[in-house]
Amino acid sequence: MAKIIMTEAIKTEKNGSGERAKSPILETDHSIAYLGVELSKGKGGDFCPKRENYQHYHNDEFSLALQKKIATSFKLDQPILIEGGTSIGKTTTVRKMCAELGYEVFYKNLNGATDVEDLMGRYVPNPDRKTANDPEYKWADGPVTQGLRQEDGKIKVIILDEYNSANPNIIIRLHEVLDELEKNGEVVLAEDASERVKVGKARTKIISLTNPPGKGYLDRQPLDPAQLRRWNYQKEVTELPRDTFSGSVDLMFHLKPETKELAAENFLLSNDIEIPIGELREIPGMKELVEKYKEFHHAAKELLKNKKIAEDQPQAFMYDDRMEPQRVLKFIQNFYRGDINEVWKEALRYFYVNKLEDDTDKQKLLELINAIEYAQPAESRRKGLEREGASAEAIAKAETPEEKERLRTLAEIEKVRKRIEESGKVPDGFFEEKREGLSGALAEQIKNAKEILGKKDVLGIEEIENTFGIKVRAEDVPNIPFSKEELEKAKELGQFLILRVGEGSDGKKLTMENMHGILSDEFKKEGLGKILYEISWYKDEDFFKKETPKLSWSLVSKEVVPDSTNKNYLQQTERMIDYVQDSVFKGKTMPKEYQDALREFAEKKSTIQKMMSDDWQKAAEMLAELSINKLTRQSPSEFIYDMIAYLKSNKERLMEKMYTWTSRRDSGGKLVDVGKFDSDGVRVASRTPGPSHDILGVPFSRSL
Amino acid sequence: MIARNSAELAMVEQEIVNFGFKKAQGVREIFNSIKNAGKTYFTLTDAIGNNIYNILAQYPTGQVTAYDGQKNIVANPDYQKGSLLILVSKENLEKIEQGEKSLLKLAGLTWQK
Numbered sequence: 001m002a003k004i005i006m007t008e009a010i011k012t013e014k015n016g017s018g019e020r021a022k023s024p025i026l027e028t029d030h031s032i033a034y035l036g037v038e039l040s041k042g043k044g045g046d047f048c049p050k051r052e053n054y055q056h057y058h059n060d061e062f063s064l065a066l067q068k069k070i071a072t073s074f075k076l077d078q079p080i081l082i083e084g085g086t087s088i089g090k091t092t093t094v095r096k097m098c099a100e101l102g103y104e105v106f107y108k109n110l111n112g113a114t115d116v117e118d119l120m121g122r123y124v125p126n127p128d129r130k131t132a133n134d135p136e137y138k139w140a141d142g143p144v145t146q147g148l149r150q151e152d153g154k155i156k157v158i159i160l161d162e163y164n165s166a167n168p169n170i171i172i173r174l175h176e177v178l179d180e181l182e183k184n185g186e187v188v189l190a191e192d193a194s195e196r197v198k199v200g201k202a203r204t205k206i207i208s209l210t211n212p213p214g215k216g217y218l219d220r221q222p223l224d225p226a227q228l229r230r231w232n233y234q235k236e237v238t239e240l241p242r243d244t245f246s247g248s249v250d251l252m253f254h255l256k257p258e259t260k261e262l263a264a265e266n267f268l269l270s271n272d273i274e275i276p277i278g279e280l281r282e283i284p285g286m287k288e289l290v291e292k293y294k295e296f297h298h299a300a301k302e303l304l305k306n307k308k309i310a311e312d313q314p315q316a317f318m319y320d321d322r323m324e325p326q327r328v329l330k331f332i333q334n335f336y337r338g339d340i341n342e343v344w345k346e347a348l349r350y351f352y353v354n355k356l357e358d359d360t361d362k363q364k365l366l367e368l369i370n371a372i373e374y375a376q377p378a379e380s381r382r383k384g385l386e387r388e389g390a391s392a393e394a395i396a397k398a399e400t401p402e403e404k405e406r407l408r409t410l411a412e413i414e415k416v417r418k419r420i421e422e423s424g425k426v427p428d429g430f431f432e433e434k435r436e437g438l439s440g441a442l443a444e445q446i447k448n449a450k451e452i453l454g455k456k457d458v459l460g461i462e463e464i465e466n467t468f469g470i471k472v473r474a475e476d477v478p479n480i481p482f483s484k485e486e487l488e489k490a491k492e493l494g495q496f497l498i499l500r501v502g503e504g505s506d507g508k509k510l511t512m513e514n515m516h517g518i519l520s521d522e523f524k525k526e527g528l529g530k531i532l533y534e535i536s537w538y539k540d541e542d543f544f545k546k547e548t549p550k551l552s553w554s555l556v557s558k559e560v561v562p563d564s565t566n567k568n569y570l571q572q573t574e575r576m577i578d579y580v581q582d583s584v585f586k587g588k589t590m591p592k593e594y595q596d597a598l599r600e601f602a603e604k605k606s607t608i609q610k611m612m613s614d615d616w617q618k619a620a621e622m623l624a625e626l627s628i629n630k631l632t633r634q635s636p637s638e639f640i641y642d643m644i645a646y647l648k649s650n651k652e653r654l655m656e657k658m659y660t661w662t663s664r665r666d667s668g669g670k671l672v673d674v675g676k677f678d679s680d681g682v683r684v685a686s687r688t689p690g691p692s693h694d695i696l697g698v699p700f701s702r703s704l
Numbered sequence: 705m706i707a708r709n710s711a712e713l714a715m716v717e718q719e720i721v722n723f724g725f726k727k728a729q730g731v732r733e734i735f736n737s738i739k740n741a742g743k744t745y746f747t748l749t750d751a752i753g754n755n756i757y758n759i760l761a762q763y764p765t766g767q768v769t770a771y772d773g774q775k776n777i778v779a780n781p782d783y784q785k786g787s788l789l790i791l792v793s794k795e796n797l798e799k800i801e802q803g804e805k806s807l808l809k810l811a812g813l814t815w816q817k
Binding site: 046047049054107118 | 754757758761762765766767769771773774776778780781783804805810
């Protein structure tokens, strides 16, 4: 048992793990370990808090645990969002750690901040202006920008206080900052119109602090759960635990000695160097535990979805399919020290259990975590739940509805716990290197495309992975086939660029049916409504069950082509030909496949026209087979894919009121049209090629 | 310090001046007082401005940063020598608490006559 020294860190020349496991806060010349989590010191600076201001800070058990959480997040270079009551000392604790570590602090309270400029900076009158030649205004960094700038040897911490009071425009800007920080990229100071600030997560840590919505903070609104996914969300108490308060008061009145014993399980010893992923996979048991983790993750999500946990937490959150595994992996790389079972459990406690407030809820997840064991000796297996008798018989005998519900929950947990224990396969792709940002030609092309079209109108690998929760193999992705001039023209015509993929690296196909299945719950949780309106009439159709987008880069109009409504399918096709000639390829040589397609149309047009009145099925077949329609119209699955990706990436709906006639027919031979993508979901219908309507048009889509 | 009404507020103000406190007229004076470990008081009206709120939220945390219109600046409170008193009437406090920014959630010691 280690002794807690309640006021200050122990200074030593030794920093071995043995020492770190004994001293709650252990300081050397170059580092400080908080309950074993070791952080390198920075070189201080003007914005580093003064250490003497924290000489009366009490390192009690509660505050040590909080410091360990913060230190873990700093160690893993992950942005952390801590939700807890005002009185628990969140900001003071961060500043106290920064004073000890020599980290500079850049603070911004978001309550009342309305302008992004308050955070990023703005032009101000130049105080050094002496002559008319001197600039009238000069750029002044806001606290976030100053915190992001990389200065030799300095480590900076950006504190964003009262995060859930921030205006939506500020949150969006902060997300851009977080995304760039995550990939050690560049934050473009749009506010400055030019400057690119190179950022790095090793030297800039971001911590958001927030009070719980409701529960005495009635003016605080819950954040959208999707806004939390970028953060390592940690739920703290609303008020100090009773014994912490009591101990703290005793200390103030000198009624207790300033030392206390601390059990070994409170410590978490970090590695000096992150273990490469290639080495991790060689650790015996790792592959089996990864599979068990997958099951655990789904079980935790199920519990959350069914309100078996976190039911009373006003701030909804997700166990994110993409972010949690990445965080867990990074944790294991930094904290694995020989006990494979223990490091997994620590990681899951940190990222999953710590999002919960209620002790009973935590216990439910801990029961699952106990099943994350490799080569577990039979005698050590937990029997608790089985003894609980969570059988149908026990549930039937329960005397109260509450007891029934409790036993049902226990039975469910037991079921998934068994599933976790029995699983043992290795998921594909888990050990693949995490993409830190694309490199090489493709990355450059995406960057250039974003410069031309604007960031929101380029949906590349990252956006697609985030939208569909899949992993795209970068090596499968073709280069962007469109020239600079073509992208500039696309911009002029209101098009966006999207990477279409038919399946993830796990082989899961992105059919309409699967996209609907994968994302429906997420849409509901995020308040985006439904994906598809009513599927019963087409649930067995090939375009729903089998067809996927083809791997390609595509330019797609955000709206229907002008003057393409109130036209039958043939007239629409003619309008599209005009649009291709007069707008898309105006003043340029048309690609050969388009020249051929136009020739084909000219040859078949009169036949089709005749069929429109004589045999609509034949007409529909011929129209669907026309190359020009295949080249320029979306398929139903492509439409759904494009609209979902745009909405998820930009929080903006396209085709909310309009329909497009696709190039596909249903099993009865009618041409399928899709659209009206409002919160009730995409409507899908099919028609003979003859009718027209004022909300039925066609957007342009070009895939290469 | 919470006064029952404006008359009592004026009385309290006089008393604390006698204890060596100087009145701050705005954010800049509050900030400079924190920086120089001065004894300052500030009288709140019925709303808290963003800049004052930003300072009050940080004051108990051992460091205060702010933006002075040109750059970010920093002060480290000296709790042994310096003091910052906020005066407010009960009526104004109630109005403040009805808004988005709570003074009571930020306050350290609170004294009501």
